[in-house]
Amino acid sequence: MNQLDFDWKPLALVPVLAVLALPLVGSGSTWLTLTVAGLAMGMIVFIIASGLTLVFGLMDVLNFGHGVFIALGAFVATSVLGAMGDWTGSAELWRNLAAVLPAMVLAMAVAGAIGLAFERFIVRPVYGQHLKQILITMGGMIVGEELIKAIWGPQQIPLPLPQALRGALLLGDAAVEKYRLVAVVVGLAVFGGLAWTLARTKLGLLIRAGVQDREMVEALGYRVRRLFVAVFVAGSALAGLGGVMWGLYQQNVVPQMGAQVNVLIFIVIIIGGLGSTGGALIGALLVGLTANYAGFLLPKLALFSNIALMVAVLLWRPQGVYPVANR
Numbered sequence: 001m002n003q004l005d006f007d008w009k010p011l012a013l014v015p016v017l018a019v020l021a022l023p024l025v026g027s028g029s030t031w032l033t034l035t036v037a038g039l040a041m042g043m044i045v046f047i048i049a050s051g052l053t054l055v056f057g058l059m060d061v062l063n064f065g066h067g068v069f070i071a072l073g074a075f076v077a078t079s080v081l082g083a084m085g086d087w088t089g090s091a092e093l094w095r096n097l098a099a100v101l102p103a104m105v106l107a108m109a110v111a112g113a114i115g116l117a118f119e120r121f122i123v124r125p126v127y128g129q130h131l132k133q134i135l136i137t138m139g140g141m142i143v144g145e146e147l148i149k150a151i152w153g154p155q156q157i158p159l160p161l162p163q164a165l166r167g168a169l170l171l172g173d174a175a176v177e178k179y180r181l182v183a184v185v186v187g188l189a190v191f192g193g194l195a196w197t198l199a200r201t202k203l204g205l206l207i208r209a210g211v212q213d214r215e216m217v218e219a220l221g222y223r224v225r226r227l228f229v230a231v232f233v234a235g236s237a238l239a240g241l242g243g244v245m246w247g248l249y250q251q252n253v254v255p256q257m258g259a260q261v262n263v264l265i266f267i268v269i270i271i272g273g274l275g276s277t278g279g280a281l282i283g284a285l286l287v288g289l290t291a292n293y294a295g296f297l298l299p300k301l302a303l304f305s306n307i308a309l310m311v312a313v314l315l316w317r318p319q320g321v322y323p324v325a326n327r
Contacts, residue, residue, distance in 0.1 A: 042288025043187025048242030057275025067258025073240030115236020273320025
């Protein structure tokens with residue numbers, strides 16, 4: 001698709017929503033605080049949802065067990081950061097990052113490894129059977145949650161922010177939390193990495209070609225199944241990274257956190273268009289902004305705000321803002 005054919009209308013949804021919220025919020029400083037918080041929440045949700053979007057868009061697999069990788073990543077982070085208290089308690093930013101980065105890497109590695117087993121023993125037998133995929137992956141998530149309880153216990157575990165990432169920066173009268181800025185940067189990095197890999201690398205070309213014409217790619221000597229397994233592992237690893245980010249955002253973790261976030265994830269990928277990475281980013285930002293604006297303006301209706309958003313978008317575009325062809 002060339003630039004002239006590209007549909008720019010969905011990209012305007014995020015700034016339009018922000019502009020419409022300004023007169024309703026009233027205070028410019030409050031609006032800025034809510035907007036940055038919404039963008040940060042959206043970026044974290046995108047990181048989590050990007051793995052599921054990748055798996056569905058490229059493998060046509062409905063993985064309702066995605067939440068277990070989110071929770072697993074968060075709990076791995078509690079163990080790593082808990083063992084590095086001297087580093088997370090330091091006021092020096094580099095020491096905090098030296099603790100957080102290994103926690104993220106290990107969470108992604110563990111979630112990816114479990115994802116490999118999940119694909120082999122749970123997902124592989126039900127390829128092409130969506131109803132069975134939903135049922136068996138939900139069962140896998142329940143088993144995964146029980147295993148997490150067996151290892152870390154059923155109770156809520158605190159996951160406090162490292163010292164240097166606490167607090168807020170003042171932009172005039174607006175207070176912008178430091179961690180939310182970090183979340184925006186990490187989310188943009190994940191989106192950029194995914195977009196570049198899928199569009200500009202040989203691996204991305206092979207994966208996309210394997211989706212369109214599997215027999216032709218295999219005739220050229222490439223093992224499409226191995227490529228798809230790699231996609232599933234990458235999606236699981238991204239869920240683990242998102243679990244770390246979400247756990248730090250909430251500053252606590254529970255074994256059921258993956259199931260709790262699953263609702264937001266599916267709203268995001270439905271809004272974005274099933275399987276669309278760019279659509280998932282727009283959907284996640286809309287969800288984050290809507291949740292924060294609604295929580296401030298109409299607290300009693302905040303729980304329904306994202307469902308109302310999804311309904312409004314689907315009335316405009318029933319297949320999502322950027323539907324994937326032939327999906």
